[in-house]
Each structure stands twice: as structure tokens, then as C-alpha cells.
Amino acid sequence: MKIIGKPLNRVDAKEKVTGKAKYTGDLVSPHALFAKVMHSTIANGLVKSFDLEEAWKVPGVIDIVTCFDVPDIQYPTAGHPWSTEKKHQDIADRKLLNTRVRFYGDDIAAVIAEDEITAHEAVSKIKVTYEEYEPILSVEAALAPTASTIHEEKPDNIVVQSSYEVGSFEEARQEKGLIKIEGHYETPIVQHCHLEKATSFAYMEEGKIVVVSATQIPHIVRRVCAQALGVSYGDIRIIKPYIGGGFGNRQDALTEPLNAYLTLRVGGRQVRLEYTREETFACTRVRHAMKFHIVSYVRKDGTFAARSILAYSNQGAYASHAHALVANAVNGFRMMYPVGAIKGEAYTVYTNLPTAGAMRAYGIPQIGFALEAHIDDIVRETGFDPIVFRKKNMMKLGFVDPITTIECHSTGLSECIDVGEKYLNYREKRAQYANQTGPIRKGVGMAIFCYKTGVYPISLETSACRMILNQDGSLQLQMGATEIGQGADTVFAMMAAETIGLSMDKIHVISKQDTDVTPYDTGAYASRQTYVSGMAVKKTAQVFRKKLLDYAGFMLNKDPWDLDIKDNYIVHTNKDKHLLSVATVAEESCYSLSNSRHISAEESHHCSDNTYSFGVCFAEIEIDIPMCQIKVLDIINVHDSGRIINHQTAEGQVQGGMSMGLGYGLYEHLDFDQKTGRMLNDNLLDYKLMTPMDTPDLHVAFVETDDPTGPYGNKSLGEPPTIPVAPAIRNAMLNATGIAVNSIPLNPEKLFYAIRDAGLFK
Amino acid sequence: MASRTVTCTINGSKKEYVIDVRSSLSDMLRGKGGLDSVKHGCDVGECGACTVLIDGQPFNSCIYLAVWAEGKTILTLEGLSDKKGTISDIQQAFIDEGAVQCGFCTPGFIMASIPIITKEEPASRDEIRKQVAGNLCRCTGYDKIINAIEKTQHKRIEEKMAK
Numbered sequence: 003m004k005i006i007g008k009p010l011n012r013v014d015a016k017e018k019v020t021g022k023a024k025y026t027g028d029l030v031s032p033h034a035l036f037a038k039v040m041h042s043t044i045a046n047g048l049v050k051s052f053d054l055e056e057a058w059k060v061p062g063v064i065d066i067v068t069c070f071d072v073p074d075i076q077y078p079t080a081g082h083p084w085s086t087e088k089k090h091q092d093i094a095d096r097k098l099l100n101t102r103v104r105f106y107g108d109d110i111a112a113v114i115a116e117d118e119i120t121a122h123e124a125v126s127k128i129k130v131t132y133e134e135y136e137p138i139l140s141v142e143a144a145l146a147p148t149a150s151t152i153h154e155e156k157p158d159n160i161v162v163q164s165s166y167e168v169g170s171f172e173e174a175r176q177e178k179g180l181i182k183i184e185g186h187y188e189t190p191i192v193q194h195c196h197l198e199k200a201t202s203f204a205y206m207e208e209g210k211i212v213v214v215s216a217t218q219i220p221h222i223v224r225r226v227c228a229q230a231l232g233v234s235y236g237d238i239r240i241i242k243p244y245i246g247g248g249f250g251n252r253q254d255a256l257t258e259p260l261n262a263y264l265t266l267r268v269g270g271r272q273v274r275l276e277y278t279r280e281e282t283f284a285c286t287r288v289r290h291a292m293k294f295h296i297v298s299y300v301r302k303d304g305t306f307a308a309r310s311i312l313a314y315s316n317q318g319a320y321a322s323h324a325h326a327l328v329a330n331a332v333n334g335f336r337m338m339y340p341v342g343a344i345k346g347e348a349y350t351v352y353t354n355l356p357t358a359g360a361m362r363a364y365g366i367p368q369i370g371f372a373l374e375a376h377i378d379d380i381v382r383e384t385g386f387d388p389i390v391f392r393k394k395n396m397m398k399l400g401f402v403d404p405i406t407t408i409e410c411h412s413t414g415l416s417e418c419i420d421v422g423e424k425y426l427n428y429r430e431k432r433a434q435y436a437n438q439t440g441p442i443r444k445g446v447g448m449a450i451f452c453y454k455t456g457v458y459p460i461s462l463e464t465s466a467c468r469m470i471l472n473q474d475g476s477l478q479l480q481m482g483a484t485e486i487g488q489g490a491d492t493v494f495a496m497m498a499a500e501t502i503g504l505s506m507d508k509i510h511v512i513s514k515q516d517t518d519v520t521p522y523d524t525g526a527y528a529s530r531q532t533y534v535s536g537m538a539v540k541k542t543a544q545v546f547r548k549k550l551l552d553y554a555g556f557m558l559n560k561d562p563w564d565l566d567i568k569d570n571y572i573v574h575t576n577k578d579k580h581l582l583s584v585a586t587v588a589e590e591s592c593y594s595l596s597n598s599r600h601i602s603a604e605e606s607h608h609c610s611d612n613t614y615s616f617g618v619c620f621a622e623i624e625i626d627i628p629m630c631q632i633k634v635l636d637i638i639n640v641h642d643s644g645r646i647i648n649h650q651t652a653e654g655q656v657q658g659g660m661s662m663g664l665g666y667g668l669y670e671h672l673d674f675d676q677k678t679g680r681m682l683n684d685n686l687l688d689y690k691l692m693t694p695m696d697t698p699d700l701h702v703a704f705v706e707t708d709d710p711t712g713p714y715g716n717k718s719l720g721e722p723p724t725i726p727v728a729p730a731i732r733n734a735m736l737n738a739t740g741i742a743v744n745s746i747p748l749n750p751e752k753l754f755y756a757i758r759d760a761g762l763f764k
Numbered sequence: 765m766a767s768r769t770v771t772c773t774i775n776g777s778k779k780e781y782v783i784d785v786r787s788s789l790s791d792m793l794r795g796k797g798g799l800d801s802v803k804h805g806c807d808v809g810e811c812g813a814c815t816v817l818i819d820g821q822p823f824n825s826c827i828y829l830a831v832w833a834e835g836k837t838i839l840t841l842e843g844l845s846d847k848k849g850t851i852s853d854i855q856q857a858f859i860d861e862g863a864v865q866c867g868f869c870t871p872g873f874i875m876a877s878i879p880i881i882t883k884e885e886p887a888s889r890d891e892i893r894k895q896v897a898g899n900l901c902r903c904t905g906y907d908k909i910i911n912a913i914e915k916t917q918h919k920r921i922e923e924k925m926a927k
Binding site for chain 1: 786795799800801802803804805806807808810811813840841842845849851855856858859860862864865866867868869870871874889892893894896897899900901902903904905906907908909910
């Protein structure tokens, strides 16, 4: 292949290094009104009344809307493809503004004003009377028999419960000579922290409500806005310009439905609704905290006889993506090591905390930590080699998951492990570091993962693409799939250029999505776009190419089947001599007086397959025992994501994911006041985001397989790099100190208690 | 609301703006100057997305009052390209090294790197990290950003030595 596989520069890089790339906040009219949401200052209760008198007196206030004014419609926010089957539809459990308050920060009123300062001032003057209930701030409290009900539709606070069993766990664990190992593992609430805050603006044009928003999923947000307002899909138009990161937070309708409603309230005038960083932390979405109890029965030959998992997921106040995440987690538990009898049970539970939604790798970083920590607990107790044990039990080529039916079409995991092992000299160092004394110790750790590509067969996978020829032989490439920083536009352009036979400069990607114009696609999530949307590009490019060749055949009076396109020229199949330039064909096809044809193509792809990508993280750390601090000395992620379309952007994705994984393992967690439920560290100083100084050099390697189901042999890549990092660090600490810490982050506070309990303070 | 006139040099041109005295410099640069490269990621000096140079030094323009800009020389990302739109070496390095993803932190990072790449002495990777520690990026893991700054600095030093 000429273009695919090359480390090409991003198609949007120049726009972004010159400041010309337009984000939502750069497009808003200077005359827009400003909306400010009033958030509840209690976590659990009921709004009884408002006193708006002082707020109305603030000069410049245009409108004040409260939870008593909005349509009596409960709507779902999750960025899932809509299911036409009622039982599979997302849970509709919130209104535009809520009378029943379910977390500290719930949306209860909004002010529209001439400017931002006025809106802030008016909100500060609204007085609220609440009926207050005891905040329920943990899964345990929510499940207590005496717990009050957060949503009346779910009296026991359980959003969803699910279970599965492959083989008979009870029978399998009766086998003679098994070693039982069990552990409890816990992951924290963290946040996406995309640099651009939650933001949108809305106005009315030609009878439609237009919402310009920093979203990953414009077509889904259109559906959610329509549902929330009780209008038709066609009455809503969503425009998505460049966005400042997403990581799953924007795989949800956030400010858009209320923003759409607010412009209606003021006759279609432009209204801007931009959250502050603090609101973006507390009032958008967070990652689900999860708790796992894992029990394993291992044979003396190092294979699993039986395993079980019990998982609890903290949903927070509203369902959002709900049970899909912990279901993914317990499924991941099964798929990674599909050996012996396996049973899983999972609960998603409402609490009075901020709403948890999608975040990079969708439940798998949670189970990845628990499972890979557990594997190292097993090898420590049994003395098995950590690599041999993993290789013996891990998923192999041809595996078909008995529940989801997803097949392993390709795997380079074994080679990934070998590459990482060799890079770090893991086995030798692990032995060398096993019995250290003294205050400063070193350790090495590893963790593997598997990850699906897209959401089939759980949900719909569909995508469309459009190509329109220009008179100079270049084309516009239009996707419903979204560029959110991951480099989607660049790989789509590469796919188009490769398949048609054009050079990259002939492909003009229209980066902005507009639901009135753009072909349909569900958007950026599940690491699906290069796989699912990429196939739509390939199909469209093939049709487009055929149309070009047909016209060239007409011009040359030759059979189009004997023609090919190479480097922007029409040639004889298998020959290089230029017969015509594509530019000449394009010009003639447009302006021909005898045979004018406007060449374009549009195809959709309904994907009905899935495939696993794989990878491993190896890390070497140094732990300062008196200071309770871990320093990462060396780290590598090795990935099998099938064929790599663009090595430059792929490496960037892996490094960004590794950094997020390091934050997850070492620093990040959201804290809440245990009396009120208020988020305590809702800003970028108190929330410990990875800075340049915290991040070591990040090493990346790929083992390329050629997946038969991917459009160009490719598999998921965007999310997976985050998964294996935290458990690799945890396992490195186990190697360094013998201390198994079963919850993250491994920050000094956590390490202090762990080291103290282990008696290592001298 | 009190207004005041602020006179300063922005990207080489003398500018005079009537501003609300409560405005931040970032508000003035975006709102009056149309310089949209100046991004707001936190509004309180935590993220560095609004970094501009004031008399050659990087500042978070979101917590720098517009009235303080009186008489100052300000450089934003828009001022790095020449009049014909040719981009500077550091911008090209960000492209070539793959240091850009979502692009929202990019303007601030490039501006924060200017004092490093204009130094005569080469900085180590750790020193570069320290210099840009006030700028946050969630996409890249910083690796390629540090590469872009390091390579540009080395290139400039080599070019100077060749002369």
C-alpha cells in the first residue's frame, strides 16, 4: 500500500498550529445571550420553591427558567444508537431541569442574560427552598435495606443487575487439588478533563433549533434533544466543529438539550451555555467507580479451573450509559482468560454522586486493574511465571465468546508480550528485585488486555460516507464520523486516497459535522471509527473510483475494466503510462457539452462483526518508602491493533492513553464531602492531572497483524492504551515491596497506609 | 461598569481598545482582537491554554487584567506566522512531530515554548518539561510536544553555530 501505513502528518495540524481551527467558543456571536445554570447545593432532596424576586432585579436578565417550567418529559442522555425495541432503550430518568434533586450540582434553574457576569449575578440571587434527605454517597449505603429511593422507578436503587455463567462454576471448583485465590479490588471516580470545557450555543433558523456543540456524537445528540423537548428529529440541527478532546464525556448529551430549550424561550435568539471548569468536573460525567470480588481456582498445571466475579458499579445520580459499562467489565473478565468455568454477576447502583458515563475504554480500565492485579496475586501465591501463566490462559486465535459471539479473528498478543519483555528485560529484573531491603526499591510489572472494536452485537454499528468530485480532480470527503483529536479525519483521508489512487493533497476532508448535511454516523466512541466508518470510506471510494474510470473509459473509448488510477492519473491496468490525468477527467465530466456527469458517491456500511485488539504494558518503577512515592523509571506499551493506518497518529494515541493510565494508577481521584456530597477537588489544581513533569518518556511499539474483518486489516486503537498501565504499576510495586495494593490511585496517602500496614516503616 | 482605553502592541501592530475594566487580557485578545488562538480551558490560570507572551515572557492571559496590558508588547500564536502566512519553525515542528491532537492546548504550548527555543544553551528534556509545566494536555502524554520543542531548539542552535 502506498499511503496506508505511512507516518503522515495530520490533515488538520496546520489549522491547529496557527489558531485557525474553529472550536465552538470561536464561532459564537459576540451578541449572543449567556445562560447560566443554577445547580443544587444539596445532594438529595426536592426543590419546594424559588424566590426569584432579587434575581429578576439584576439589570440585563432576559429570562429565568426553573424546574417547574420545563416540559414534563424524562429523557435518556447516553450516546448509544437508539434501539427501536423498547426493552433495549436507554433509561429516561432526568428532565431538562430537575425538581427531584439527586446530586450536589443537579440542574434546577437557569438564567438567560445579556452577558456572562449578569447571568452569574442573577443565579447567585435566586433563593431556593429544599426538602432535604440524607445523601447516599456509596454503593453500600444505596443498597442498605433502610436506604431511601433515589429514582422511584428503581425502588431498591439498583439500576440494572445482570449475571452469566459459562460451564458450571460450582461443579468445576470441586475438582481435586485446586488452589483458591481471591481478592477484592477497587477503582476510583475520575474525570475526562478534556481541555475545552463543556460548551454549546443554540439559535433558531428557518424554524429549526440549531445547536453548535463540542460533542463526539452529533447525530445522537440531535435525537436526544428532540426527545427532551418533545419535537421531531428534523426540527433539530446539530453542528459539531473542532472539539477540544472528548474521551467519552461527550458521548452523552450534556448542555445541548437545555441549550436547545433556552433558545426556544427567547424566540430563537442565540444563547450560549458554557460550563466553567468546576461545572465541567461536577455536572457532566465521570468514570464509574467499581468494586470487584474475584475468586479463582487454579490447577497445579497453571490453568484456570473456575473463576467468578462479583462487580458493583457506582452510577451516581442519573443512568446515562448505566449498566453497559460494568457489563462490559465482567464480559472483559471472561474474554481475557476464557479457560474453565466462569461466572459473573454485576450491579449498577444509583447514588447521590455526579453521574457516571462513558470514559475511554468503557469499564475495561476498571476490570483491567482488578483482573491483572489478581493475576499477579495468583502468580505470587503459586510461584507460576507471570508470562507463562498469562500465555497459557489468555484468549487465542479463533476463540468465540460464548455469550457475545465475538470471534478472535487475529491476535499478536503473544508477540506483544515478547517485545515488551525483551525491551524491559522483565523476567531478569523481576527476579533481581524480588528481595530488596532499604528505603528506595525498584520493581517491574506487567499487565495485558483485550478490547473489542465497536459495539456490535450489543448495539447497532452503522456509518455513511460521501465523496464529491471537484473540477480539478480533488474531492470533498464527508463523514458522519467525528474528529475529536484522535486523528480520524487523517486516516479517513488516507483510506480514500489509497483506495481511489489519488495523492493526499487531493482529499479535502470536511471536518465539521452538520446533521442537516452530513451523512449518518453514530460518532466517536468504542474505538469504532477506523473499523466501522473506515469500511464506509472504503466502499464509497470503490464506487467513486468506478465512476471516475467509467468516465475515463468514455473519454478514451476504452473498457473501464482495463483502466486503473495511480497517483492521480488514469493508466492501463498493471501499467504506469499516464493516459489521462484525473483532473482532465474531472473537468470534462463537469463541463462536457455532450455528456456532463457530476461524479459523487455515497455509501453506508452496516457492520455486523467485531474483533479484538490486544496489548501489554511493562513498567519499571522506583518506590521511595519513607516518602510514600512512586516514580516511573521506564514504561512501554506494545499493541496489536491490526494494521496501523498511520504510525505517527497511532503512536500519539498510545502515548496519550498511557499518560491517562498513569494518572489513573498514580494520582487521579475525585473526592466528596462526606456530609453534603459536594465535590471537593473540582478544578485542575486540586485534581491531580498528569503534567509534563509527571510524565516520563513514553515508549510505544506495535505488533501488526492483518485482521480479516477490518477495512484495511485494522482494529481498535483509540481507547485501549489506557487499560494496562495502572495494573502494571501496581504489579511493579508488588515486585518492589511485596505489598499488594488493591485500589488505585497509588498516591502517597494510599501508599502510607499500605506501607504502614505492611510494617515497612523503620 | 467602568470602561477604559488600553493601548498596547499586539503581534507587531499598535492597538487601542476600549474595554470593561473587569476584562482579562484573554477576553480582550479574543473579543476585541479576534485572536481566537487564545483558548480558555479553566479561566483561573490552571491549564495554560491561554498562554501569550507579554514583553517576551509567557503569561496566563486569563488571569492577567486587560488594563495591565497598557504599553506592553503582546505576542499570540497568530503573530508567529509571517505576513504571507508562512508558519514558524516551532509550528512546523509541532506538525512534523505529531505534537497536535485535539489542538486546544496547542497554541498555549507553542507560546510557552518560545522562551526555551530562543535560549542559546540547549535545555534537557527535563528542563523543557519544567518550563512548560504550567500547560496541560490530556491527549498526547506530552512526549511529542517535548520532542517538537527539543528539536526546534537544537535546530536553532545549530543554525546559529553554522553562521
